[in-house]
Amino acid sequence: MTDPVFFRPVRGIALQEVAALAGAPIPEGIDPSRMVLDVAPLESAGPDDLSYMDNARYVAQLGATRAGVVLVAERYAARVGAGSVALVCKDPHRAYAGVLAALYPEAMRPGSFFGASGLAPGAFVHPEARIEQGAIIDPGAVIGAGAEVGRGSVIGATSVVGPGVRIGRDCSVAPGVVIQHALLGNRVIIHPGVRVGQDGFGFAMGASHLKLPQIGRVIIQDDVEIGANTTVDRGATRDTMIGEGTKIDNLVQIAHNVVIGRHCVIVSQVGIAGSATIEDYVVIGGQVGVIGHVRVGAGSQIAATSNVNSDVPPGSIWGGTPARPVKEWFREIAALKKLASRDRNK
Structure with missing residues (x-):
């Protein structure tokens, strides 16, 4: 049996972009164009990876890490191993979230499980529903009369959007969801079930x-x-x-x-x-x-x-x-x- 990886970074990210996301200065003498290719925990990170640390219980791992770049609070900066670039920031966890989102945008919200674009085969959309161009409706989804789905939104397989429901733009409705008698704004994420x-x-x-x-x-x-x-x-x-x-x-x-x-x-x-x-x-x-x-x-x-x-x-x-x-x-x-x-x- 193969061992699939469901998420892969979509691109590398330059150190100067990481620093901008973190609100952290780049240490003197460090090349700002140096690339970060992935993220990993302190104990398993390699020279092309970024990690972060903001908890005292991981001080030992911080000193031993092989991570190329570490996001770290000022109080722990001196503990970073000599082989790692320390980016000192106010909130390492929040900064790490920003980098992770840049590397793995597909993990930010559920997308089309069918890989569909627009109205997929097997979707059921009432003639009186309004689907903006750029919305995705997966197989088996049901869109009721008078419902509206905005541009960039995804309605997952077997999900039901009831009559008159309004779903804004860039929303994600995962498979197996039922929405009725409701109005949703933009960028709303609804997980399965x-x-x-x-x-x-x-x-x-x-x-x-x-x-x-x-x-x-x-x-x-x-x-x-x-x-x-x-x-x-x-x-x-x-x-x-x-x-x-x-x-x-x-x-x-x-x-x-x-x-x-x-x-x-x-x-x-x-x-x-x-x-x-x-x-x-x-x-x-x-x-x-x-x-x-x-x-x-x-x-x-x-x-x-x-x-x-x-x-x-x-x-x-x-x-x-x-x-x-x-x-x-x-x-x-x-x-x-x-x-x-x-x-x-x-």
């Missing part, structure tokens, strides 16, 4: 549970990325919204009427109940539960596995179940540990 715009979970409870029709939409703004098998319910009477630049991991549940602000990060297995509001620049760790109708203030951080059942002030760091300010949470944990230790020693 995502469901957008289905019913929210709404019932008038009683001896029998009366279903409440969900008549809102989902609004997803520019540059949002949604991970595999995440679900985003449409609004009940107002729209579910996800703000520009927000990044959502795999296996997240976003319920009806939820409003998520701009540039948030929501990690895997988070559940956000109906009508919660997540303001701008919030980070929510894995497996957090957020109850309905609460507000998480701008710039807040919620520790993994926490349960948010009340409003979180802006700029806060909370954790625990129920979630509370992290210093308070840590004090309680320390007190319980001390109490348990005392009981064991009786």
Whole structure:
């Protein structure tokens, strides 16, 4: 059996371009036209490779690396081996991301699995749908009546775009996605298995549970990325919204009427109940539960596995179940540990 490599660098990149991407000066006496051909971890990199380091636990590998170029924070620059060019920058990880994107642009978002250009054989596009020139529709994809797909967007195999849905330009909808009752901006990335715009979970409870029709939409703004098998319910009477630049991991549940602000990060297995509001620049760790109708203030951080059942002030760091300010949470944990230790020693 062959051992395929799915991603290869599309080009080499000159050191001067790397330095510009990193915002780093080129050390005196180093040829700025020197080429970087690939990236690799510190321990396996060779003379034509670029690596990076921003964590103290990798100091030994930094000194021993054979990488041609290393992106490194100033505090570790003196540890770089003599055979490597050290590009000192403020945020090596972010700089590395920029170089990686330049070398491997195809890895930035899902493309056509069929290698299609335009409308592929076996795609099903309703006569009343509008597909801009330059969009790609893979085999088995279904585009409903009145739907619109913008230039440069890719709709993957077996994905379904419902009637009236709007998908902007340069979006990527991976295979096996269903999007209904939704409006998407530009450069949105939707990974496999995502469901957008289905019913929210709404019932008038009683001896029998009366279903409440969900008549809102989902609004997803520019540059949002949604991970595999995440679900985003449409609004009940107002729209579910996800703000520009927000990044959502795999296996997240976003319920009806939820409003998520701009540039948030929501990690895997988070559940956000109906009508919660997540303001701008919030980070929510894995497996957090957020109850309905609460507000998480701008710039807040919620520790993994926490349960948010009340409003979180802006700029806060909370954790625990129920979630509370992290210093308070840590004090309680320390007190319980001390109490348990005392009981064991009786």
